Amino acid sequence: xxxxxxxxxxxxxxxxxxxxxxxxxxxxxxxxxxxxxxxxxxxxxxxxxxxxxxxxxxxxxxxxxxxxxxxxxxxxxxxxxxxxxxxxxxxxxxxxxxxxxxxxxxxxxxxxxxxxxxxxxxxxxxxxxxxxxxxxxxxxxxxxxxxxxxxxxxxxxxxxxxxxxxxxxxxxxxxxxxxxxxxxxxxxxxxxxxxxxxxxxxxxxxxxxxxxxxxxxxxxxxxxxxxxxxxxxxxxxxxxxxxxxxxxxxxxxxxxxxxxxxxxxxxxxxxxxxxxxxxxxxxxxxxxxxxxxxxxxxxxxxxxxxxxxxxxxxxxxxxxxxxxxxxxxxxxxxxxxxxxxxxxxxxxxxxxxxxxxxxxxxxxxxxxxxxxxxxxxxxxxxxxxxxxxxxxxxxxxxxxxxxxxxxxxxxxxxxxxxxxxxxxxxxxxxxxxxxxxxx
Numbered sequence: 001x002x003x004x005x006x007x008x009x010x011x012x013x014x015x016x017x018x019x020x021x022x023x024x025x026x027x028x029x030x031x032x033x034x035x036x037x038x039x040x041x042x043x044x045x046x047x048x049x050x051x052x053x054x055x056x057x058x059x060x061x062x063x064x065x066x067x068x069x070x071x072x073x074x075x076x077x078x079x080x081x082x083x084x085x086x087x088x089x090x091x092x093x094x095x096x097x098x099x100x101x102x103x104x105x106x107x108x109x110x111x112x113x114x115x116x117x118x119x120x121x122x123x124x125x126x127x128x129x130x131x132x133x134x135x136x137x138x139x140x141x142x143x144x145x146x147x148x149x150x151x152x153x154x155x156x157x158x159x160x161x162x163x164x165x166x167x168x169x170x171x172x173x174x175x176x177x178x179x180x181x182x183x184x185x186x187x188x189x190x191x192x193x194x195x196x197x198x199x200x201x202x203x204x205x206x207x208x209x210x211x212x213x214x215x216x217x218x219x220x221x222x223x224x225x226x227x228x229x230x231x232x233x234x235x236x237x238x239x240x241x242x243x244x245x246x247x248x249x250x251x252x253x254x255x256x257x258x259x260x261x262x263x264x265x266x267x268x269x270x271x272x273x274x275x276x277x278x279x280x281x282x283x284x285x286x287x288x289x290x291x292x293x294x295x296x297x298x299x300x301x302x303x304x305x306x307x308x309x310x311x312x313x314x315x316x317x318x319x320x321x322x323x324x325x326x327x328x329x330x331x332x333x334x335x336x337x338x339x340x341x342x343x344x345x346x347x348x349x350x351x352x353x354x355x356x357x358x359x360x361x362x363x364x365x366x367x368x369x370x371x372x373x374x375x376x377x378x379x380x381x382x383x384x385x386x387x388x389x390x391x392x393x394x395x396x397x398x399x400x401x402x403x404x405x406x407x408x409x410x411x412x413x414x415x416x417x418x419x420x421x422x423x424x425x426x427x428x429x430x431x432x433x434x435x436x437x438x439x
Contacts, residue, residue, distance in 0.1 A: 003152030005050040006140060011147040014042055049143030053150035058087050061137050061154040063097070065124075069132065070165045071257070074125045077108075079137065082117030090115050092142045093149055098135025102128040102162075112141070126162040129257065130308045134158040163307045164261050199227045232274030234439045235292045235333035236430070237325055238263045238302075242283040242309055243316030245340035248370075250419045255368055256311040259338035262366065262423040266336060266430050267302050271295065273434060277302065281309040282321040289324060292333070315346065318353045333361045334430070334439055341367040341416070344399040351406055358411030362439060365407055366415045366426045373397065 064078040079097060083089070093112045099105040107122030126132055137154045200216055203223035216224040240246075240263055246256040263279065270277045271294060278292035279302050288305045290298075316339070325335075335357055341347055354363040376393035379386065404414045413433070417425035433439060 003150040006149045006151045008146055008149055011046055046148045049145045050148040053143040054141040056152045063156050068161045069126050071126050071129050071162050073165055074123055076121055077124050079120045094140040096138045100132045100134050129162050132160050132162050163303055164264055200224045201227055234275045236270045236275050236277045237333045237335045238279045239337045240281045241316045241339035242281050242311050244313045247311035258419055258422050260306050262426040265423045265427050269427050271299055283312050283316050284314045286324055318349045322353050335361050336364045338366050341400045341403045342396050347403045354412045355410040363412040365412055368422055369416045369418045371418050
């Protein structure tokens, strides 16, 4: 790799000093010849320094980054630069890594100053899910006199996967999400009202007397109650709307990103409860479909299927998605639909299909509360434009409330929460259904 010459700051300083005798040449023409000689010497020195600068085929550059990253979780990227065996000397210059679009980087432009090898490290934070493509590494290697540098590009193209933040799926994170996630609403854990027998224990004050096991109490000469647990092996179907309404942004992230995070949280909790979990992402057509299964492998499969789904500017076909999901007659299921309810016309199809699910299945609709729209609906207008915005926002809010009422009247359960509470609210809704034995 030959590269191209780039004069350094030192070369420009030397050239600036050469302007002084050039100014004297105006008064004394005899000095002009000396100026030409000086300029020629400087040019020759710059070219010689360029030829002595390190070439790309004398160095090895490698990037070390994890093949799978988590969105909105900072990571470290390492760049190894070393001289090839058989070469020696001091390397000075600059290095710049081509960071991918969809990521924030700090420190990817760094100076080089080493003799044999060096490792540079910088911070990278992916801001979106999907495939993240790194570019090549650019080097600007100075010559021994520091007058000229050789700029070249080292091929280092690389693609990594960016999954949703899977660290939120741990048991501790989920327990925190249920109790209080910053400003998320607090909820008291519900006593399990499942129908599967778990164990016997001694009666305590406040226990339901209908749970007393009189035969066991007679055998043990003390009052015993039956403890039940939520049923296992139930079906949970997660459906993500990838249509135009989920392409909007809330607090700098797309609504679909929040839906994917929430779906993974519900999937983790459901699989831990022993349920079968399936997932479908759909727009006009079905983009992803994983039939309900159980186990840790299913969670990995769901994360793999959802990490790259994107919202498209098209109308979602709820009917086609549900027809595919229940084409083979799935048993009674909790159908959790992540969608947006601001457009009353678009939600008519959802309303019609959820009514057809009842009573065979239990539909649950999770929708994000757009705080921007809510704030506009309550804002005090100052100008005519402000008044118009408030009127539109208030109408959207009213339409959404009316849609929620119609869905509930049709037998569906509805969860609406802001971006910060969306994941915990979806998890709590699932746990509430399980605790009450509604499936």
